[in-house]
Amino acid sequence: LDEQMGNSVLEVNISRDYVYNSSAMIRRDFAFTAPVLALLIAVMVVLIGVIVLGNALVIFAFKMDRSLRRQSNYFLLNLAISDFLVGAFCIPVYLPYILTGKWMLGRGLCKLWLVMDYLLCTASVFNIVLISYDRFLSVTRAVSYRARQGMTRCALAKMATVWILAFLLYGPAILLWEQVTGESHVPDDECFAEFFYTWYFLLCASTLEFFFPLLSVAFFNLSIYRSIRDRRLRHRQEMGSPKFQAPAASTKRERLRLASYICHNSFLLKKKKPSEEADKSSELCSTAPVVGRNDSVAVRSSQCTRLIQDKKIAKSLAVIVCVFAVCWAPYTLLMIIRAACRGQCVSHHWYEVTFWLLWLNSAINPFLYPLCHSSFRRAFAKILCPKQRSTQAPSDHQSNTPR
Secondary structure, three states: OHHHHHHHHHHHHHHHHHHHHHHHHHHHHOOOHHHHHHHHHHHHHHHHHHHHHHHHHHHHHHHHHHHHHOOOHHHHHHHHHHHHHHHHHHHHHHHHHHHOOOOHHHHHHHHHHHHHHHHHHHHHHHHHHHHHHHOOOOOHHHHHHHHHOOOOOHHHHHHHHHHHHHHHHHHHHHHHHHHHOOOOOOOOOOOOOOOOOHHHHHHHHHHHHHHHHHHHHHHHHHHHHHHHHHHHHHEEEEEEEEOOOOOOOOOHHHHHHHHHHHHOOOOOOOOOOOOHHHHHHHHOOOOOOOOOHHHHHHHHHHHHOOOOOOOHHHHHHHHHHHHHHHHHHHHHHHHHHHHHOOOOOOOHHHHHHHHHHHHHHHHHHHHHHHHHHHHHHHHHHHHHHHHHHHHHHHHHHOOOOOO
């Protein structure tokens, strides 16, 4: 009986060791050919460059342009910091591991890399939720939202909360799992979390890291869309005629300047005759008939401009939901399935592809969020084309007169 029990325990241990080392066996059995290896290195270097430079530009613009230091933009800065560290630390440290199939940097750096990777990716997700929530407030509670724009301490507290929650989700498990269970299943030449095959832990963590954020972002997007739709319907009913008649102006230049002022965020006035520009801008705004002084037009135009800006917010959030789902859903689902079947039903190469999709999201975010804001675009133009901006400044100053 003792011999049978000993054999069963031995079989269990062998089976368990095989399961936990299956990913390592897959790595060692797979070797890249020289052309494929060169292509992978080139793609990874380009990805690192896009992530680092794109997010560094956001951080530098925020530092140089004081007009960007509003509460809503602090959340974009927080997202850029997390994504920048993904490209500056996580991917470069991971490159030798994926190319050679062996972790050669020691257990200490392995723990550090795991903590940073999980922390930064989770913080990036939570920042996306925070940005979406901030835009939700800007549309649905516009008055109180504008009153809080100068509250920097509140923004910093929310930023710190994002990092604390992101660390608490995975950090203690990465650092203490081995001490709590009393054993480690990670070989010396491998680097993955001890809970890599614990499906129930991954399911709970994924719910907080992906499913709940995805539903939150989708809810904010839908609420913004419905709010804008309702406001547009009320606006049309209250204003009556959708046609806009510009007030009398002595010259075409004044009519053009007035139309540009009303719809400056919705239409780029380029390479058109003054009369065509004024007509196009007027049709786009669709405000009520206003005849009289410029201050009356300014009141009407503020409603028009706000609706146009909110519509842009809704469109950008729709793109955000799609990009976030595409980048995170494959990895999350495969991670849970892989853990449930102990790595036997999902090819490691597919898992690796979905893993890189997470980092691709860090390369997309600098284009997806700051470039949707005209204030950031102007700051980028000042940084990237300072000479052009300096030559345009005098002419802009001469053409713009007080309203």
